[in-house]
Structures are given as structure tokens and as C-alpha cells.
Amino acid sequence: MTKRYPVSPAPGPLEDYATRFDDLFGARAQRHAFRRYLEGLLLPAERNKTLTGLANTEPVVGAQRKQAQSLQWFLSESRWDPKEVNERRLKLLLLEEPSTAANDEGVVVIDEHGDRKWGKRTTHVGRQWLANIGKTENGVVSVSSLWADEGVYYPIAFEPYTPSHHFEGGKNDPLFRTKLKIAEELVEQAVEKSIPFRAVVADSFYGEDREFKRSLGKLGVGYVLALKKSHSWWHLEGTIGALWQAAEAAGWKGPEEPGDWTKVVRTFRDGHSEEWWALEVEAGPYGKERAQRAFVVTPDPKELPDLATWYLTTNLPAPGSEQANESDDLAPASVAEVVRLYGLRMWVEQSYK
Numbered sequence: 001m002t003k004r005y006p007v008s009p010a011p012g013p014l015e016d017y018a019t020r021f022d023d024l025f026g027a028r029a030q031r032h033a034f035r036r037y038l039e040g041l042l043l044p045a046e047r048n049k050t051l052t053g054l055a056n057t058e059p060v061v062g063a064q065r066k067q068a069q070s071l072q073w074f075l076s077e078s079r080w081d082p083k084e085v086n087e088r089r090l091k092l093l094l095l096e097e098p099s100t101a102a103n104d105e106g107v108v109v110i111d112e113h114g115d116r117k118w119g120k121r122t123t124h125v126g127r128q129w130l131a132n133i134g135k136t137e138n139g140v141v142s143v144s145s146l147w148a149d150e151g152v153y154y155p156i157a158f159e160p161y162t163p164s165h166h167f168e169g170g171k172n173d174p175l176f177r178t179k180l181k182i183a184e185e186l187v188e189q190a191v192e193k194s195i196p197f198r199a200v201v202a203d204s205f206y207g208e209d210r211e212f213k214r215s216l217g218k219l220g221v222g223y224v225l226a227l228k229k230s231h232s233w234w235h236l237e238g239t240i241g242a243l244w245q246a247a248e249a250a251g252w253k254g255p256e257e258p259g260d261w262t263k264v265v266r267t268f269r270d271g272h273s274e275e276w277w278a279l280e281v282e283a284g285p286y287g288k289e290r291a292q293r294a295f296v297v298t299p300d301p302k303e304l305p306d307l308a309t310w311y312l313t314t315n316l317p318a319p320g321s322e323q324a325n326e327s328d329d330l331a332p333a334s335v336a337e338v339v340r341l342y343g344l345r346m347w348v349e350q351s352y353k
Helices: 013-019 028-041 051-055 060-064 066-076 082-096 179-192 210-219 243-248 322-326 335-352
Strands: 107-116 126-130 135-148 153-161 199-202 223-226 262-267 273-281 293-298 310-314
Touching: 013 028, 028 051, 028 066, 051 060, 051 066, 060 066, 082 153, 107 126, 107 179, 107 335, 135 179, 135 335, 153 179, 179 210, 199 335, 210 223, 223 335, 243 273, 243 293, 262 335, 273 335, 293 335, 310 335
Parallel strands: 107 199, 199 223
Antiparallel strands: 107 135, 126 135, 135 153, 223 310, 262 273, 273 293, 293 310
16 A cells, blocks of 8 residues: 655644544545645634635635635545545544534534525525525525534534526426425434434424424424414414414413413523523413424513514423323423423524634
């Protein structure tokens, strides 16, 4: 076997990590660029991680520097398999490092992230809703899966969403995939890789879609998904027909007389704790003895502040219910457990940074 030429090492422990991937890169220049890429990813986040940001050169003019050009070659032209690299990364995280190994108390977070992108020729680009900036712009959107518990988080996989105008048959083209379909496939991948997790968590874009929830049920996995504040159902006149109506009817008079509300303690990543309140809704299609449960979770049951109030649904059975006795796949979840699981979704915002 031909002896490999050494490359400029990465700093400290990062070099030990980089060497675990060396056999996936056939050329010395690839191994060298991979180390510079890792270094760029770990640079302080004052700058966006554009090509010049990764190479730590000045914007625009610095794109012509050798450091930036070598990264450009590595990321866009050099022949290596990103799926193989990601598989190796997950193997190291899940199997070979106890401090980051996944466990069945964590969650798989599904979310999408968009970035502005000018022009029309870039792959996957199109005028579409970019959730992270809250408006429709020309850009690129990816759907991602992330594993998280209270102590650690890391991305599992991502798939770019390709707008329908890139396909000859538009939305009817057999190769076209919606964001919801991509999300379903990402969960399937996590299950196929035997990554342990307690539930899938996601925002109301996914929680309001019946087919997505049905697909998770077919996979035999639990979920805790957000619903819109306006979420409602068919009901007789004079009965409760929406989650916010259930919250108003729950009898809150204060912490000493909470009515149907239950106190829960949320612990945040900086270590501080807050008292919140949770209501398990018993109305319409939701209840402890039904296939789906619903909750309103808030720090203030009187005001129900929009930015801090969650409206949730889950297929995890209530402790002691018939659903819990009949389910072989899903372990029961208390109110506090449901709140804990959805609270882990906030790690996805930190991950994007």
C-alpha cells in the first residue's frame, strides 16, 4: 500500500477527530481541505459561514485567495461521498463516544431552514417561504432532522427541498417531494439506523398535517407536535370547539386555584428553571382515552401570551389509560413528560447558529 503524505494538522483534539475520516478521502488535498473546513465551521459565529467566512478571509475580495479557492474546490468539485462522511460522523457520535450516544429519552426534531439566494440557476433555488426570516423570498430551503436531549444535540441528516418549477411535471412529477414527504423520509431514516428516541417533535406546519401524523403512526414512533392557536374541530353549538376555548373554560383563578391546570417545571439550557402551567384538553377528538391527546402549555394561563404559549398534540398514551395498556410500541407519557419532550425542540434554533 502506498504511504500517504502527511497534511497540515488541525489544532489539538480536532486532528484526532479528522483522522477518523482520512480513509474516505483519496487525495492529500482533500484531507488537507477537510481539516480547514472543520476549522472554519468551529470559528466564532460573528460572521455567516459563507465560503470566505469558512476560510477566514475578507468578504468578496477574499474569495480569490488560495484558502477560499481550495475550499471551493473541495466542496463543489472534489470527488468524495458526503453520505459516507455523514455515516461515519453518526457512527462516531452514536456508537463510539459515550458522552454523545443517543438514548431513548431524547427526541428527533424535524424542521426546515431557508437561506436567501439570488438568481435562478442554482439547484433548489426558488421563490418560497423562508420560515427563519418569516417571509417569502428567493432562496433555498432544506428539511433537517436533529437528535437532542437535555445535554447534547447534533444533526442527523438533511435534504434540500426542490420547488416544483424545477420538474417537468411540476407538482405532479413523480420525482417531486413536498417538505412533509421529505420529513417523513428523514424519520424513516432515523428508524432504519436504529437511532433511539422517545418522540418526534416539530412545529405546527407538521402538526396540522394529518398525513404526516398518520405516517409516524405507521412507523410506530411517538410524536409531540405543535398545533396552531386557531386549531379547531367540528362541534355542537354551545360546546368546546377549539383549544383556546378549552383553555378559557379550564377554571383558572390563580396559582392557588388553578382549576384544571397542572403546574410543570421547565429547566432551560442555562440551568435556570421556570414554573409553567399545562392543561390536558378533554374535548372533541382529544382526550386521555383517545388516540390523540392535546395540551395547552403556557407560563400565564390568564393571558395566554402568543409567543410563549404552546398548543400541542401527541400520540403518546396517558399513564393508566386503555391506550397505554393496548400499545406495544409507545410508552405512556405524563403531562410533564410531554412538556419536557416538546421543550427539547428549542435546540434546533441553537443548532442553526
